[in-house]
Amino acid sequence: MSVRGAKNLVPKAMVAAILGSEPSVLRNVPAIRDVDVVRGLLSLHGVEVTSGPDAGNQDGELVLDPRNVESAHVADIGMHAGSSRIPILFCGPLLHRLGEAFIPDLGGCRIGDRPINYHLDVLRSFGAVVDKLDSGIHIHTSGRLQGTKVKLPYPSVGATEQVLLTAVCAEGVTELSGAAIEPEIMDLIAILQKMGAIISVDTDRVIRIDGVERLGGYVHRALSDRIETASWASAALATNGEIYVRGATQPEMMTFLNVFRRIGGEFEIDENGIKFSHPGYDLNSLVLETDVHPGFMTDWQQPLVVALTQAGGLSIIHETVYENRFGFTDALRDMGAVIQVYRECLGGTPCRFGQSNFNHSAVVSGPTKLQGGSIVVPDLRGGFSHLIAALAADGESKVEGIELINRGYENFMGKLGALGADVTLV
C-alpha cells in the first residue's frame, strides 16, 4: 500500500503559495479532506487551484495560482468553521497581500483545549491588530508587518509555522526562539526557501528569518506522511501481520522505528518504502513518553497503544503534548483491552499537565484478546486506532463516524480491503 504527502505539511504548503507572485506546483498531494478544505478556502480568496494534467492525477499534482488574491466574504469563510486548524495559518500571507484576514472557529481533533494564544501574540508582535468578534477573529494592518523577536513558551508546531509564514515578507529580521523543528516544518522552510525566502535554522530551537519584499512560486514534492506510516506499522503489530508501506521514508521515522524495534517489531527499509512485520513471537511492553520532535510524536501514540494491547506485561505511556488524548481508550476497554488512565505523570519527566486533572498517562496490560464491538470515532487518530482494534478483534465490529478518518488517511477503506480485511460501507 502507498502513503503520499504529509497531512501536516501539504495544507501549509498550499497556504504558502499565497505569498508568491507566480503560480506554485505541489506534488505528492493526497486525496484527503483537509486538502479539500484548504482548496475551498484558497478558492474563496481568489487563488486558482487546479489538479495536475496526468491521467487520474497519479502524481497528486496541484497548481496554485495566487495572482488574483482577494478578500473573501466573512460569511463564506464561516462555512469552513470547525473544519480544520489550517485557517489560522492564512493570517500572515493574507496580511501581506491584502492587509486583513479573518479566522473562523477552528476545527481539528478534540484532544485538548487547543488555544491559539501563541498565534495571536505572534501576529500582534509583527504589528497586526487583532479584534475578537462574535463571528470569529478579524486581523488587520495598515502598513507592512515588521520583523520581530518572538519566544514561544512551548515549541508549538502551528505557532512556529505562523511565524515563518508571516516573517518571510515582513520588513527586517525576525528571530524566533523556542521553535518547533518537526520534519514538516523543515519541509515548509525548504518550500519558502525555493520561493526566495532567507531562513536559517540555528542551534537550540532558534530560527532567523530575513524578510524579503517579493517571493516567487515553488515546485515541490511534499515529504511523506510519517503518521500514516506509523499507523500502518502499528496495524501490522496489532494484527500479527506484515505491511509494506510504499513511500515511507526512514529519516523522519527514526524515533518511531527505534520504539517499534524495542517492542519486538521487525522492519526492512528499501529505496521505495518500509516493510513492517510482527516477529511471530510475543511483543515486549515498554515505557514511553510522547514529546515534540525529535521525541516520540503524539500522533503516533494512539495507533501504537492498540499494538501495545498485544504486548506481554505492563506498558506505561505518558502523553506530554496534549492534555486529553486518551479518550479513545474507553472503546478499547469495551473491546476487552486492559487500560487504566491516570492524572499523574507516569514513567517520565513531569510535564505541563502534572498539576492538573487531566488523564494524560496510561498503563496498558497485555496481551489481551480483543472482541469486536460498536464504536463511534472520536477523532482522526483515535478513529484509525479503533479500526486497527476492530481488525485485530474476534468477530465483527461496527465503526460509526468514519468520515473523520478521511481527514488524514487517503482511501483507507481501499487500503484495508487490499490488506485482506473484510470491510463494508453500510
Ligand SMILES: CC(=O)N[C@H]1[C@@H](OP(=O)(O)OP(=O)(O)OC[C@H]2O[C@@H](n3ccc(=O)[nH]c3=O)[C@H](O)[C@@H]2O)O[C@H](CO)[C@@H](O)[C@@H]1O
Ligand atoms: C495540522 C497539524 O499540523 N496538526 C499537528 C500540529 O498541531 P498544532 O500545530 O495545533 O499543535 P501545537 O504544536 O501548536 O500544539 C502543541 C501544544 O501547544 C499548545 N498551544 C499551541 C498553540 C497555542 O497558541 N497555544 C498553546 O498552548 C497546545 O494546546 C498543545 O498542548 O502539531 C501537533 C504536535 O505535533 C500534531 O499533533 C498535530 O497533528
Ligand SMILES: C=C(OP(=O)(O)O)C(=O)O
Ligand atoms: C491532531 C491531529 O491533527 P489536527 O491538528 O489537524 O487536529 C492529527 O493529525 O493527529
